[in-house]
Amino acid sequence: MDEKIVEEIIGEVFKKAKKEHASHSKFALSNHISNQTDLSSRTLERAYDRYINKKTKYGVPQAESIDLFCKYLGYEDFRDYAESKPRDAVIEQPPINGIDKQKLIINISIAFGLILLFFAFQKWSDFKYNNNSAVDKCMTWADSIYIPISCNKGPLSKYGTQVKPLDQMELNNMRKVEVNAAYDFFSEDGKPLVWYFKNKSNEHEFFTAPGLHPINGETLRKITPYIIQNYVPMHLDKKESFTPE
Incomplete structure (x- = not known):
């Protein structure tokens, strides 16, 4: 079983779960998928760690589990998923005079585009920092989660909770x-x-x-x-x- 396809399946599984569930933590998504399948939340968490968090200490899911992942995505099993997405071989053109000119042109274009994108991003970042330094740098508690909020809202938000400097770890977790x-x-x-x-x-x-x-x-x-x-x-x-x- 091609592990690259398995990684693709796991990515699609958790992408679908994020669209269906409000919380996007590993544990919340795993519990959500477990409720809709015969998969245990432990199996889902280990799959998340291996393929999303790239923790290779966790093993490849068993074939039965992979079939259940595919069923969650709407396929009968792994074979049905793989056959529904044919992966055509790329026919490479022979190089001209020892140099693949088409690839060379593409690589140069990509490199030039990345350089332009980098400078555009730098200017946009500087502009945003200079003109919006007080915006979305704070957060406030809203019932059951922290949400980003402008620092110029005052000491209290509309939820009656304190507006404080944004802490990305707290905001996410x-x-x-x-x-x-x-x-x-x-x-x-x-x-x-x-x-x-x-x-x-x-x-x-x-x-x-x-x-x-x-x-x-x-x-x-x-x-x-x-x-x-x-x-x-x-x-x-x-x-x-x-x-x-």
Whole structure:
């Protein structure tokens, strides 16, 4: 089985999942696909790490799993997927006088185009920095995620939350989620994937990254088996909080 085709399949699988699901984290997408197929979320996460994150320590998915990936994309199995996308061999023209002139012209054109693109990007970046230095450099908490926002909005956003300098890691990774007994609380090596905070109403709020609570600034605590056993609902339907419009 050609692994390049497998990589292509995995890329299409997660591209489709991103169109169907609000959250684009590896764990959210894997859970979403798992809910619609017979694939386990673990298998999906390992496939994501190997082909999206390029972590080669994870093995190639089994043939049965690849067939299920193809079914998710609307094909019967791997063979159906491969046959539906014929890969024609490229017939190369013989070089003229030892030099492939067509390729030489194409390569020169590409190089020249890249140089022009580089200078155009530099000028655009300088213009944007000089004219929009205060725009979209901040973020604010919006119900269950951070969203980019202009720094000139004032100390508070329309959500009533603090406007603060943009932190790309927090923006990409911090989510407030609804959890249950079926949620993946730990990675394969035992590291926590969820952090929590107990509010004044004695309710537990759960987040996908460590750090400070987005509203009150209190330090979040990593999940433990005790918290899961005593404060996590036991129903098995997987849900995540919605991204606000």
